[in-house]
Amino acid sequence: MLGVSAAARVAVVVVLAAVVAFPIYTSFVSALTVNGEIARHGLLPGLGSLTLANFAEVSRSVDLVPQYLVSIAVVTLQTLAQVATGALAAYALVFPRWRGKGLAFALVLLTLAIPGESIVIPNYELVSAIGLRDTVLGVALPYLAAGYPIFLLRQAFAGVPLEIWEASRLDGAGDLRSLVEVILPACRPEVTTAVVWSALSAWNGFFWPLLITDSSSSRTIQVGISQLAASEASDPSVLFAGTVLVVLPTMLLVVLAQRLLVNGLARGVLH
């Protein structure tokens, strides 16, 4: 009886996994074979039709390499800035006593509730007015601080025994040294989660980078892939090759660090 129910469970899992994996499998296979191979020979293409031509084609047809570099620059800027401003703010919101602390935290919570897509017009006006349109800095500027990393790190810092902080202060450490040498090392898992969250949201950003960039070579890779979808709809193999290149870094993260994502990101967002 148990064997039958276990077999049924396996069968359902296999079907569900096949459905979930279908877009990934077909896009990877199409990207690696000549165009129309799946349509002609089904989902198991012959080894003879393997090719890297689609990748060569996609790197010719869009500014994929500069766009990749723009994305990496945006991710680096936003992640460093969000984690730095977030750690500083979280420290101020947890350890020292001061008036207005509750108000500052309320502001952080307010920004968490505002949909990012609703405030692009004034940011577009401002970033354009200071001449940063179509630049990497212009893409990253509105996102150098974010509510979620502050919130996450504040929760983590609040769990550090106050005695540890007081001991470091008694040793003569200033606020910055206490933060960097004592508090941050005590909250390593949450700092990792904040870094991963900031990096992913920077890498995945789409609406704002689309609005604030004009020239192909200063667009991010996400915007690049959306324009490839418009221009290569008749040649899915080339489009799929583009999606493979875009998704490789995050796919490596999922495959190599799935446990970290479950324990950190998935549990962390549940506070």
Next chain:
Amino acid sequence: MTIHLPSPETGARDQAPDQAPARTRAPRRGGRGGAGPWLVVPAVLLLGVFVVRPLLRTAELSLYASDIIGNPTRFVGLTNYGELLTDPGFVRVTLTTILIALLGTALAVTAALGAALLLRRRLPGGPAFSIVFSLPFAYSAASASAVFAGLYAPSVGILNVVLAGVGVEGPAWLSDPVAAIGAISIATGWYEFGFAFLVLTAAVRAVPPEVVEAAQLDGAGGWRLASRILVPIMRPSLLFLAVTGTISGLQTFAQIQVLTRGGPGGATTTVVFQLFQLAFGNGTPDFGRASVVAVVLVVLVTAVTVVQFRLLGGRES
């Protein structure tokens, strides 16, 4: 000196000084002791300039008519609101957005709940399946939409070729109004499935084994164990996913921009796509009316957030 040990679970460090006034503070040294509160300034300044200010400015812009390059010209009060909110086209856009948000979220959360529950107990190849179910998390809205653009593409799309192989005639995914909403919802549900699976896997693993064993001793197995014991325990995670999924669904843009551009015949135009067209589309930019659309989005998202707090409050009381 009494030692005050705050409970790590409460996270209520703010309240600690008031509750334990006898506790001695760390001595302040040199001029550095007072610097702590100032560390909040960079974050507050940035959030003020790039989140709070734009919110207020959006509300202001929504009360103005716009000139030919989008700048506000004259105060028109609530005229923009009156025009847009009585426009059947915009009402339809709002309802379409809500429909796509709910369909995509329902698809992602129910499928992810099934997958997480099925993988709770040991299964041959379990860890590999777990990775497969997490993979859609690697995709952004834009890259998932690009993949689905290739799958849905008319005449060369792979999806209908494969469906034909199993004897199903697929619809014209992007040119039929009803199928297009389904196509957008499927793409949305697929890429949100990855995150939902990660969250629900964490939730399943957090269920105390004693609870499951006790239920099994009472004869609850399989379906009953899942529906009566596990799902109620996982309710906070499910609620969290329902709310965040709906909120991100209300902001659906990349899928529309990549797959349909709002078509066919406006059938898949969402709130954010409308905002995009009014402010940054090919026509004359109209920041005034686009700002009304933005305010509507804020109201919709706030409504979902309020419902979330109601539901959470009801659970805890």
